Amino acid sequence: MPPASHTPHRVRRVVLAATGLATVTALAGCGGSQSAATSLNEQAPVTLTWWTGQADTAETILEDLAAEFHTLHPNVTIKVSSGAPTTDDLLQKLSAGFAGDSYPDISYAYGSWAGELEASGRTLDITDKVSDPTVKWSDFSSAARQTAKPTGGKTIGFPAVVDDIALFYNKTVFDAAGLAYPTADWTWDDFRTAAKKLTDPSTNTYGYAYSVSGGEETTWQFWPHLWQRGGDILSADSKKATFNSQAGVDALTFLRGMVIDDKSVYLDQTDTNASPLFASNRVGMITAPPWELYDLKVAGTNYGVTLMPGYNGNHETISGPDLWALFDHKDPNRAYWSYELAKWLTDPAQDLKVNVGYGNLPLRPVEMDTPEFRDQAQSQPGFDVLAKNIVNAVKVRPTVQGYAPLSEAIGTAISSVLQGQGDPRQALDAAAATADQALAG
Amino acid sequence: MAATTVFSSRSERGRGRETAARGATAQQSAERRRQIRRRSLRADFEGWGFVGPAMVIVLGLSVFPAVWAFLLSLQKWNGFSTPTNVGLANYATMITDGQLRAAVNHTVLYTALFVPTSVLLGLFLAVALNRRIVLVGIYRTAIFLPFVASAASTGILTTYLFNPQYGLVNNVLRVLGLPQQGWLENPSQAMVVITLMSLWGQAAFTTVIYLAALQDIPGELLEAARIDGANVWQSFWHVTFPQLAPVTVFVTIWQTIGAIQLFDLVYTTTRGGPLNATETIVYYMWKSAFKNLEFGYGSAVAYGLFAVTLIITIGVVLYSRRTKVEAF
Numbered sequence: 114m115p116p117a118s119h120t121p122h123r124v125r126r127v128v129l130a131a132t133g134l135a136t137v138t139a140l141a142g143c144g145g146s147q148s149a150a151t152s153l154n155e156q157a158p159v160t161l162t163w164w165t166g167q168a169d170t171a172e173t174i175l176e177d178l179a180a181e182f183h184t185l186h187p188n189v190t191i192k193v194s195s196g197a198p199t200t201d202d203l204l205q206k207l208s209a210g211f212a213g214d215s216y217p218d219i220s221y222a223y224g225s226w227a228g229e230l231e232a233s234g235r236t237l238d239i240t241d242k243v244s245d246p247t248v249k250w251s252d253f254s255s256a257a258r259q260t261a262k263p264t265g266g267k268t269i270g271f272p273a274v275v276d277d278i279a280l281f282y283n284k285t286v287f288d289a290a291g292l293a294y295p296t297a298d299w300t301w302d303d304f305r306t307a308a309k310k311l312t313d314p315s316t317n318t319y320g321y322a323y324s325v326s327g328g329e330e331t332t333w334q335f336w337p338h339l340w341q342r343g344g345d346i347l348s349a350d351s352k353k354a355t356f357n358s359q360a361g362v363d364a365l366t367f368l369r370g371m372v373i374d375d376k377s378v379y380l381d382q383t384d385t386n387a388s389p390l391f392a393s394n395r396v397g398m399i400t401a402p403p404w405e406l407y408d409l410k411v412a413g414t415n416y417g418v419t420l421m422p423g424y425n426g427n428h429e430t431i432s433g434p435d436l437w438a439l440f441d442h443k444d445p446n447r448a449y450w451s452y453e454l455a456k457w458l459t460d461p462a463q464d465l466k467v468n469v470g471y472g473n474l475p476l477r478p479v480e481m482d483t484p485e486f487r488d489q490a491q492s493q494p495g496f497d498v499l500a501k502n503i504v505n506a507v508k509v510r511p512t513v514q515g516y517a518p519l520s521e522a523i524g525t526a527i528s529s530v531l532q533g534q535g536d537p538r539q540a541l542d543a544a545a546a547t548a549d550q551a552l553a554g
Numbered sequence: 555m556a557a558t559t560v561f562s563s564r565s566e567r568g569r570g571r572e573t574a575a576r577g578a579t580a581q582q583s584a585e586r587r588r589q590i591r592r593r594s595l596r597a598d599f600e601g602w603g604f605v606g607p608a609m610v611i612v613l614g615l616s617v618f619p620a621v622w623a624f625l626l627s628l629q630k631w632n633g634f635s636t637p638t639n640v641g642l643a644n645y646a647t648m649i650t651d652g653q654l655r656a657a658v659n660h661t662v663l664y665t666a667l668f669v670p671t672s673v674l675l676g677l678f679l680a681v682a683l684n685r686r687i688v689l690v691g692i693y694r695t696a697i698f699l700p701f702v703a704s705a706a707s708t709g710i711l712t713t714y715l716f717n718p719q720y721g722l723v724n725n726v727l728r729v730l731g732l733p734q735q736g737w738l739e740n741p742s743q744a745m746v747v748i749t750l751m752s753l754w755g756q757a758a759f760t761t762v763i764y765l766a767a768l769q770d771i772p773g774e775l776l777e778a779a780r781i782d783g784a785n786v787w788q789s790f791w792h793v794t795f796p797q798l799a800p801v802t803v804f805v806t807i808w809q810t811i812g813a814i815q816l817f818d819l820v821y822t823t824t825r826g827g828p829l830n831a832t833e834t835i836v837y838y839m840w841k842s843a844f845k846n847l848e849f850g851y852g853s854a855v856a857y858g859l860f861a862v863t864l865i866i867t868i869g870v871v872l873y874s875r876r877t878k879v880e881a882f
Contacts, residue, residue, distance in 0.1 A: 205844070208633035229847065233634035317719050326825055328845075382739055382827050383713070395720075514632065518846045525830070532741075532829055551846075 164196025166221030227263035263512035311397035322387035325528035338364035354548035418495025432506035518551035644854035676760020701758035709822025741831035
């Protein structure tokens with residue numbers, strides 16, 4: 114799952130034993146309870162707790178906006194904090210908060226948690242409110258809207274951050290090999306040919322890098338391959354895994370060919386090596402999300418960004434939108450103001466500060482026609498390509514409960530096959546069987 | 555607490571004798587009993603005052619979570635939905651879980667590689683450092699330094715050294731004209747690399763324990779052996795080594811328990827890969843609970859692991875009692 118900030122926090126709290134497992138649950142969670150109102154009074158004083166999941170600059174921006182919202186609505190006090198040491202840890206904090214009945218009004222949430230959050234029964238349902246045309250809900254990308262409505266029933270919050278992956282190419286490596294740069298209408302065969310030519314064992318240079326950690330990084334890079342070839346992750350009723358279709362087998366066979374036959378792919382075991390290797394001209398191409406731009410800028414890499422290579426003219430990509438999840442405290446005043454805060458925050462005027470100013474993609478296309486956006490595109494080449502590429506994220510990554518084990522199962526299958534063990538069809542069939550068990554609950 | 559109780563009960567007795575000397579009427583003895591009760595209440599209070607804070611921590615951070623984890627192990631819970639009781643189903647799943655069996659095998663392999671080596675290496679280093687040589691303080695510090703380094707930094711160092719494409723070790727092999735190795739990316743070598751790095755960090759622990767034990771061995775024993783004509787090897791094997799037996803039992807258990815719980819180094823280097831070759835029991839447990847959100851199953855695995863460490867500890871303690879080696 115994609116971290117939300119530029120610098121993904123890799124350091125995570127590690128809990129060694131089951132005792133620790135429950136300790137976290139028992140000790141985390143704070144925030145007082147207030148006496149709940151029974152009917153809505155917009156003027157009544159209200160205190161909201163907001164977990165941002167951000168650090169450093171991103172956190173400061175949000176704290177400033179919370180203060181601004183308080184100035185606009187003096188009866189609304191916002192207790193804003195990052196909520197957890199890293200964005201990943203928010204999930205445990207929320208789980209603990211639900212257990213201890215002290216959870217925030219608003220929290221940042223990875224899109225992949227949406228199904229679990231809805232199943233907790235603690236979220237608000239804002240479906241009716243966002244159908245108001247003044248909210249301009251339909252301006253959000255379809256992936257973002259579907260993630261906010263994980264099972265098609267309740268809308269549990271607003272999109273917070275959107276992203277997608279595109280093809281990054283290292284101009285230094287391409288120039289050294291005397292190859293033309295990739296274009297927006299490249300096919301995967303063009304891609305494979307180039308990767309092979311860029312690979313040079315004598316200098317340890319690889320054409321492409323792919324994750325074999327078996328985690329979500331391995332999995333989500335695979336979905337565009339599957340979708341472009343006409344495959345789907347789940348059956349229409351979301352009860353069965355269908356990634357082991359012919360499309361899936363072909364996609365994995367293609368990647369296996371690049372890795373095993375061409376030896377043109379650097380296999381990243383821990384999801385931490387590919388990006389620095391690309392930045393230091395050891396890897397020619399990566400398929401990566403927007404936060405890569407910041408690291409490349411810092412490293413001073415000479416690079417370009419274009420659309421994902423396509424299959425039969427289909428250049429679909431994947432998006433992993435994150436959310437501002439809204440939680441129910443059986444208090445109409447808190448519910449009202451939580452919604453208002455999230456709506457205000459994701460309005461283009463504020464989003465230009467929250468996301469575009471910080472270097473994330475804009476939530477709505479209308480923001481692309483602003484000086485802020487142009488500045489960002491100027492300072493981080495490829496930013497505009499990634500922003501426009503969001504429309505190519507046609508299908509949404511599933512947000513049903515059971516996606517986590519499904520991702521684990523296919524991630525393991527992909528990494529086994531790419532490391533020379535097992536045959537694509539058998540590996541995917543086995544993964545689908547495991548995933549079906551998880552989906553059945 | 556013990557000291558306070560002893561002290562106050564002693565003064566109680568003194569006071570009792572004084573009162574008896576003044577002549578014990580029924581009223582007086584009733585008064586005395588009340589006093590004693592008040593006194594012992596105070597002593598109790600003082601005692602609890604001393605143990606209280608520690609007890610709250612132990613109860614809150616160990617006992618309560620342990621009990622809760624046990625309850626969790628009887629449930630199916632993803633951290634969010636309402637948990638459902640599944641009885642012993644999680645434990646039943648463990649028996650047929652192929653991935654868990656693989657994790658057990660990896661852990662056993664690691665333990666078999668790590669424990670004997672770390673004990674023998676610690677013994678060797680301790681004997682080597684237990685003599686009057688120039689700069690021995692520096693050598694001792696150098697041996698101990700890696701122990702202070704966190705597993706995270708050891709892990710980062712490991713990836714720098716053993717990266718197959720860009721690591722230092724393969725560069726050295728290249729210069730020497732030897733074939734390149736996959737190290738952390740080769741399923742059959744990864745666990746060996748992790749063992750090597752654990753030893754680098756952990757050998758200091760056994761060394762320090764052995765060093766302390768060596769300095770406790772009475773000099774006259776070795777002297778007597780020398781006078782009886784024993785050579786260096788004989789006096790080590792027949793005098794020093796038996797004297798070290800309790801410490802050997804202790805460090806073996808300690809290192810075994812530590813080895814069974816290996817997690818941090820795996821997390822910071824391979825994340826269980828390549829192809830799950832370094833997935834240990836604790837890593838698998840963490841993955842089940844926190845990545846796959848199967849908290850019930852994760853807790854069940856934790857209890858399985860707890861049972862194993864408990865059995866090992868009890869077994870060794872019984873053995874050492876029977877053989878009169880006092881390790882604990």
